[in-house]
Amino acid sequence: MDEILIMDAAERYLNGQMSAEEKAMFEQLRQTNPEVDQLVVEHSHFLQELQHYGGVRDVKHTLHEVHNQLLQDGVIKEEELAGTAKVVNLWKRYKRTITIAASIAGITALSISGMTLLFTPPNNNKKIQELVGVVNDIRIKQKQQDKTINEVVKKITKLPDGREVTAVGSAFLIDGKGYLVTNAHVLRKSKKGAIVTNNKGEEFRVVIVKMDDARDIAILKIEDEDYKSVNFIPYGIRKSSTDIAEPIFTLGYPDNKFVYGEGYLSSLTGFNGDTLSCQIAIAANPGNSGGPVFNRNGEVIGILSTREVQAEGVVFAIQSKYIVQMVNDLKKSDTALQKLKLPLNSAVKGMDKTQQVKKFEDYIYMVKVY
Amino acid sequence: MKPETIDLDLLNGLARNERTAIEQLYEQHYRMVQTFIINNNGTADDARDIFQEAMILLYEKARGGNFELTSKLKTYVYSVCRRLWLKRLQQLQRFGAPVESLEEVTPVEEELEEQERRNEAFSVMDKALNHLGEPCKSLLEAYYVHKKPMQEIAESFGYTNADNAKNQKYKCLMRLKKLFFASYKNGN
Numbered sequence: 415m416d417e418i419l420i421m422d423a424a425e426r427y428l429n430g431q432m433s434a435e436e437k438a439m440f441e442q443l444r445q446t447n448p449e450v451d452q453l454v455v456e457h458s459h460f461l462q463e464l465q466h467y468g469g470v471r472d473v474k475h476t477l478h479e480v481h482n483q484l485l486q487d488g489v490i491k492e493e494e495l496a497g498t499a500k501v502v503n504l505w506k507r508y509k510r511t512i513t514i515a516a517s518i519a520g521i522t523a524l525s526i527s528g529m530t531l532l533f534t535p536p537n538n539n540k541k542i543q544e545l546v547g548v549v550n551d552i553r554i555k556q557k558q559q560d561k562t563i564n565e566v567v568k569k570i571t572k573l574p575d576g577r578e579v580t581a582v583g584s585a586f587l588i589d590g591k592g593y594l595v596t597n598a599h600v601l602r603k604s605k606k607g608a609i610v611t612n613n614k615g616e617e618f619r620v621v622i623v624k625m626d627d628a629r630d631i632a633i634l635k636i637e638d639e640d641y642k643s644v645n646f647i648p649y650g651i652r653k654s655s656t657d658i659a660e661p662i663f664t665l666g667y668p669d670n671k672f673v674y675g676e677g678y679l680s681s682l683t684g685f686n687g688d689t690l691s692c693q694i695a696i697a698a699n700p701g702n703s704g705g706p707v708f709n710r711n712g713e714v715i716g717i718l719s720t721r722e723v724q725a726e727g728v729v730f731a732i733q734s735k736y737i738v739q740m741v742n743d744l745k746k747s748d749t750a751l752q753k754l755k756l757p758l759n760s761a762v763k764g765m766d767k768t769q770q771v772k773k774f775e776d777y778i779y780m781v782k783v784y
Numbered sequence: 785m786k787p788e789t790i791d792l793d794l795l796n797g798l799a800r801n802e803r804t805a806i807e808q809l810y811e812q813h814y815r816m817v818q819t820f821i822i823n824n825n826g827t828a829d830d831a832r833d834i835f836q837e838a839m840i841l842l843y844e845k846a847r848g849g850n851f852e853l854t855s856k857l858k859t860y861v862y863s864v865c866r867r868l869w870l871k872r873l874q875q876l877q878r879f880g881a882p883v884e885s886l887e888e889v890t891p892v893e894e895e896l897e898e899q900e901r902r903n904e905a906f907s908v909m910d911k912a913l914n915h916l917g918e919p920c921k922s923l924l925e926a927y928y929v930h931k932k933p934m935q936e937i938a939e940s941f942g943y944t945n946a947d948n949a950k951n952q953k954y955k956c957l958m959r960l961k962k963l964f965f966a967s968y969k970n971g972n
Binding site: 417418421422456460461463464465466467468469470471472473474476477478479480481483484489491562 | 798801806807810811814815819828832836839840843844877902905906909910913924925928929930950951953954957959960961963965
């Protein structure tokens with residue numbers, strides 16, 4: 415209650431509603447009583463605050479009213495950004511944000527790819543390097559092994575020093591004095607010459623007597639002191655052609671080893687109707703070239719020469735009559751070959767295959783061309 | 785009349801919360817402020833807020849009585865609005881393009897700081913009054929803000945006599961004071 419009285423007094427004092435006498439008394443009281451004085455100051459300050467608040471609020475109110483009024487009257491307009499669509503406005507507003515976001519994304523992408531580039535390639539390279547290294551190692555080892563093998567081989571081989579075998583084929587004796595028949599294409603890769611090996615692994619030097627590329631037949635002669643002439647050849651060379659479906663077999667050196675193969679005569683002509691050769695159904699591989707094709711009587715009916723790449727088991731052999739033809743031609747032109755005598759009759763007729771092969775194996779040679 | 789005099793008259797009108805003066809101020813300056821704000825990532829609503837805040841600042845200045853216009857009123861209004869809008873943009877963290885400043889500007893930083901303090905007091909008082917509740921709020925406003933005579937207040941609020949109303953008013957005032965100073969201290 416006291417406070418209310420003082421407040422009332424203070425208000426009247428501040429508003430100048432006091433009489434002179436009362437005012438003097440009140441001022442006296444303020445001076446003597448600091449509490450009252452403080453209260454008066456505080457009250458006056460607070461009232462100012464309150465009045466200020468009211469004033470500002472009223473002005474705000476008026477401002478809103480005026481704004482709405484003017485808006486209604488069309489004096490002011492809530493304009494949009496002139497000539498620009500909302501999207502453009504949005505773009506304009508967030509341009510910076512978007513730009514920053516985009517650059518951050520860009521920088522991130524770049525740095526990630528940079529990191530990837532920085533860290534990954536060495537790994538990749540290393541892997542590749544290692545792989546290459548391994549391959550190199552293998553190659554080096556292979557070379558070393560080859561070298562060692564060559565050194566070992568050299569001791570027994572009749573290959574001239576520094577020569578490497580470039581092609582391998584098969585051949586068979588047609589005369590005990592050392593005449594061999596093979597394919598001309600076996601020797602085509604020859605740079606210097608060839609040697610032949612029998613199935614025991616003995617090597618003999620040979621010279622090329624005649625190469626007939628047209629017939630794809632070549633005649634070699636063993637010229638080696640280690641070679642011992644044979645008087646007898648168990649098979650014969652058939653002069654005439656054979657019949658389709660006749661069972662046949664081959665002997666040769668595919669893959670550096672003596673291999674027996676069995677099949678039948680499937681056509682009297684060769685590839686695309688070639689009359690020089692005939693078609694046989696047999697498994698043949700590189701190295702079989704030049705090998706003899708026997709019928710069941712042990713007669714040579716052809717020289718195994720080619721096979722069709724796109725079809726399995728389609729093999730072509732040069733017909734044996736062309737061997738006879740060629741030898742006869744040679745005899746006419748070369749007197750040195752007058753003594754060459756083709757075996758015409760088979761000595762193994764009626765024998766079973768194993769016996770026949772056993773008889774034949776010594777007469778089939780491997781040709782190593784260098 | 786010289787332009788300066790017209791400006792001063794308007795300001796005095798504003799200080800007295802005269803509607804015509806406020807209308808004129810609006811007509812003369814609002815468009816400029818709105819264009820500026822819309823061109824700088826703002827909306828019409830933003831423009832309204834900023835302009836009215838500037839008007840309040842002018843009101844305070846004019847009421848203070850010691851206001852001297854060092855530049856044209858237009859420049860002053862523009863400067864205040866520009867400053868206020870920059871600040872708002874910062875608070876909103878809209879990375880707008882740097883605010884274009886084609887118009888002449890005058891430094892207004894100090895005034896704005898002062899205004900900020902007053903705004904704070906205003907909001908504290910507003911809060912305290914709202915906290916006070918009715919009928920205290922209306923009673924105090926009727927007497928202190930609208931300066932209505934006690935007799936009239938007593939009648940409209942249904943008090944038996946003016947003294948009764950007066951007593952009630954003081955009680956309300958004491959409560960308001962407490963609320964005001966409590967939150968003012970907390971606020972600081």
